[in-house]
Amino acid sequence: MNTFGKKFTMTTFGESHGVALGCIVDGVPAGLTIDETFIQSELDRRKPGKSNLETKRKEGDKVSILSGVFEGKSTGTPIAMVIYNEDQKSKDYDSVKDLFRPGHADFTYWNKYGIRDYRGGGRSSARETAARVAAGAIAKLMLGAIGINIQSGIKAIGEIEGKTNDFEYAKSSPIHALDKNYEDKQIKAVTLARDEHDSIGGSVLTIATGVPIGLGQPMYYKLDGALAEAMMGINAAKAVEIGEGAKSATLRGSQNNDPISSQGFESNKAGGILGGMSNGDAIIVTTHFKPTPSIFQEQHTITKDGTETICSLKGRHDPCVAIRGSIVCEAMMALVLADMVLLNMGSKMEHIEKIYR
Amino acid sequence: MNTFGKKFTMTTFGESHGVALGCIVDGVPAGLTIDETFIQSELDRRKPGKSNLETKRKEGDKVSILSGVFEGKSTGTPIAMVIYNEDQKSKDYDSVKDLFRPGHADFTYWNKYGIRDYRGGGRSSARETAARVAAGAIAKLMLGAIGINIQSGIKAIGEIEGKTNDFEYAKSSPIHALDKNYEDKQIKAVTLARDEHDSIGGSVLTIATGVPIGLGQPMYYKLDGALAEAMMGINAAKAVEIGEGAKSATLRGSQNNDPISSQGFESNKAGGILGGMSNGDAIIVTTHFKPTPSIFQEQHTITKDGTETICSLKGRHDPCVAIRGSIVCEAMMALVLADMVLLNMGSKMEHIEKIYR
Amino acid sequence: MNTFGKKFTMTTFGESHGVALGCIVDGVPAGLTIDETFIQSELDRRKPGKSNLETKRKEGDKVSILSGVFEGKSTGTPIAMVIYNEDQKSKDYDSVKDLFRPGHADFTYWNKYGIRDYRGGGRSSARETAARVAAGAIAKLMLGAIGINIQSGIKAIGEIEGKTNDFEYAKSSPIHALDKNYEDKQIKAVTLARDEHDSIGGSVLTIATGVPIGLGQPMYYKLDGALAEAMMGINAAKAVEIGEGAKSATLRGSQNNDPISSQGFESNKAGGILGGMSNGDAIIVTTHFKPTPSIFQEQHTITKDGTETICSLKGRHDPCVAIRGSIVCEAMMALVLADMVLLNMGSKMEHIEKIYR
């Protein structure tokens, strides 16, 4: 269950403080130019330590391609990538190895498996998302070849919500803010939380443009369903909305339907998806992240043998996981769309005839 | 892609106005008592025409089991169920067969497949959910055998949101209202929308209790991820939240973490899921449904050849799909949990030894 | 685990003496003309009772399409087909309900599931193959549209092996004999076995012509691997060979390699498959079937509680399952190839560009 996707797939491995983490990307069509510099640059966007709003854990996140690429192009065979771990301060975790950190997966891993790699959360660490970003970069390369573009940014930090969505601006913002008028307030909210030994939640907007009509597989691998799983499966995500999302539930049909003209849809409340398939408009997804569960305040918890104790964390943690989460959202959307691009082929006989006749 | 689940699976078929619809449920452990009366009663809860808040289309929704049950018990072989369509007024759809109804899947089906069964939305009709409810009923029977119970109800209709969650009350409410103090207002909101030839959105709360710790498969078939896909994949769903959901994104870590005592978690903001696995508390999911796209007002649209026209619908439609949607939410949660119950077996060597030694 | 294939899939249900059996065929491209007469004719080729060399159980095997076809064409939605059982003489099985018939699946079903539908073998009956043939017929229709043709015939009955492979002749032979010079001897071998209250094994040759180069997915869904599973999974199959098969193991490389000229391969010892992918030559598969385990002689066996007893069968059984098995071999090969046709799409960027640009 460490494989994501059905035809364009990513299988990942690795723990926060183990030897290495990485992935095997399978289903990549042969003949795609694999730009290693781009893959590394995507990892660099995700890696921690770029500003004082992020954990100070320093990871070079240097990726190596082990297979599947020959003379700069994909060969159709699986592309394996590995990132060796460097800055492993396992000692930091000695104090927590016998207790369950509130809000973390310690409790559930322990109960499910009867064993856990307690160093930095092991497999449940957000560090695992580096593998997703590497795989997502390859998906982006494939999607780029047919004009699909994916972008993201921070919509809200805590209760500070931006009003406009400037994805270009977000690219240079240290917190990926979509609205420059709210950026300062959002940064302050993060700083304040951190200074108070606390953390804070945030919301990410992710969009895809240039998406052909008809991507998404009814009935049980709909585009919106797959995006919901992709986003909800990111560490700390607690809610996913498509288009108007939860707000749609408060509206009338006459307000929520997108009328159609000969120029296309007159609005995009649907978020680019109808009946589980892309309708040609921008795909719009909002992902809500809870605050980082690692906080530097005393919290009630229990040990593995059930004794009550106090959890006092040390270590290095992002005060707001949503910020770097936005890069992961892009990767997950790219993986979903790449899979849907492949799966859609063969939806009608016309496709079969184009390829085989 | 008409199969849901990985080990406890449901494969469905059928169009709104075709011959029949149904499903094959696979992976059901042998020896489960299959209570056909219960399956039928679940279908009866979902079927339309029970009140004047629902479409008047009358469907007996009489289910027949074709296989997989012998002398009242499951045999481990696939259980096929079929529901023949009865009240097919295909004529109602003649006027829409060449145009795309706003908010519907007509446009995307046509573009993806180059052909569509326009009668009642064909495969994209909410009628398909009858098959899900039948399969979900079998999942509920299996879950019941180990003490897992699933319930749902209406949290909000449009902007009318209840404050309390009384799942027992919801069972007898015609709109499955969770808060009897808001039920009248919610009914009025539906009635008013209908009388104004419009429709209205709504939100459904679904919970599971008695869930063992550790259900859910990291990394890419997490319990929350799978529930998100399950719920978002229901017709008209536009947002899914786990536990506090979107609200978590506005909180501090110190507010959002659930402390742990020797009695268990001191709160359940997580909605019963940590690290993608059940933590033993109630699983809590909120699903937001857009208003029924079928409204009886004139709407701008285009025909298959791109000409602008006016869409004027006739026919029979629920003014608020969320109401009957709640039954489907229960079915989908049951299917996810049944799958996770099976998949979790073998997570540790202790399981292997219990079965094979 | 009652689903076969990955993209072009068949999910089957049904027991020998249950209400009905059938299948859901998913992944069929939209716009394929669904010739119901052809599907029925394939079922008629498989159905028993056509000659006195087959069981006298009379099954109309009348198939009904329940979904997925609109105005004569596939719509891209799942095609469900059902065949109701008619000639159910369950009484015949009363004498065997508490014992395990040698060579049958009774013993393993009972041990795995703790329950079994003993009537006619239940799910393990060869009757289940009717569903495969129905699904295979749709696969054949799709393959036919791009020039792929599948044929089969009987190579050997017991030790009587034909020398030539005349697939046209096999079509009109009551035992699907490939070599008319051996047909009589083969018929006699069957008749003799039957008259001696015994049964006899046989071998089936199945070929596909017109197969494009490159079908088959390395590494673990190779064309030869998938065909091996498909054929070995047919009731009573005990060996599968590709091309020269087991004989290849006795040869030198200089004898076994197929040289290549500008006109193509100079021989076809490979059976049309290299590296798990079709090479453009005819795909050649031999499937060996054991003799029908149901024989009308006394056999040692035990009852469910372990007591030794004698098994004396009544009922109606083919003396040689290989004969009707040949029709099932065709269906399975068609299903594999249809799946591979779909899966191969997207193997190179050129495909992506053909569909999306």
Next chain:
Amino acid sequence: MNTFGKKFTMTTFGESHGVALGCIVDGVPAGLTIDETFIQSELDRRKPGKSNLETKRKEGDKVSILSGVFEGKSTGTPIAMVIYNEDQKSKDYDSVKDLFRPGHADFTYWNKYGIRDYRGGGRSSARETAARVAAGAIAKLMLGAIGINIQSGIKAIGEIEGKTNDFEYAKSSPIHALDKNYEDKQIKAVTLARDEHDSIGGSVLTIATGVPIGLGQPMYYKLDGALAEAMMGINAAKAVEIGEGAKSATLRGSQNNDPISSQGFESNKAGGILGGMSNGDAIIVTTHFKPTPSIFQEQHTITKDGTETICSLKGRHDPCVAIRGSIVCEAMMALVLADMVLLNMGSKMEHIEKIYR
């Protein structure tokens, strides 16, 4: 399509002359002692250069575990293993980079993907099987914990077929010969083929003992079907037989059925499988390998642009791939059985109750 198995899965990557090859093994139950020495010893059994009957390519085949093991035990997270390539003489392949070697996958890879890594066959090289053996070693560790044991040996080389099956003897034989009386003749057959710049085929017998009754999933993931795919998917395999295999097709039912006594089956012609499930007897599989396609004689072939030419190979190749293939057969059988052990859990309610109550 580089993933094998459904619950206990192996996903592999790597080319013959690329940077590295390896695998991710997923679904391993937590708490299994991972004996790295054993894994390495399995790789050492497979690695080339142990005798002058094998390619002289020297590969240390030194495996490193990158994840999924903590303090010597599996944690339930994916176990990644990597083997870096060392002895890469890519120059050897310059002469073949533009032509298709007869009997090899060059032709099909080129046609399917439009690009190929010609160095040593790239992905299609038997070198890929090192990853399978590493994964298979973990499967063996898990199976060993419940008493399942897998062994293999050479039954025949060319036409020299042994009469007895001494698996203990095979372990110390340089060609894994099962019958010491035929070992010398078999070795001579290999030596002669090699000295004549040719190669030779061979047949491998693989057995599993201690297998619980009921492993295997009807209908389309039967134990025999899965084993057939597993074995046929090994490089150069051309035929797979279960139990008596092809010989069964020549027998009468009265000869082929295994009678049952209170002591168990009185014979094992079925090869331990009935109805696609293990019956408690030894699982017996014969796999037939064609001769190594790489021979050092001139062969007719064509270049990528279709021109006729002569293929004259250099390099280092096993004269008989069946010999080292036997180790791969063990690995594949182990992977299939490990998967079936996990999948079988939940086949009856009794299992559910054992784990969850």
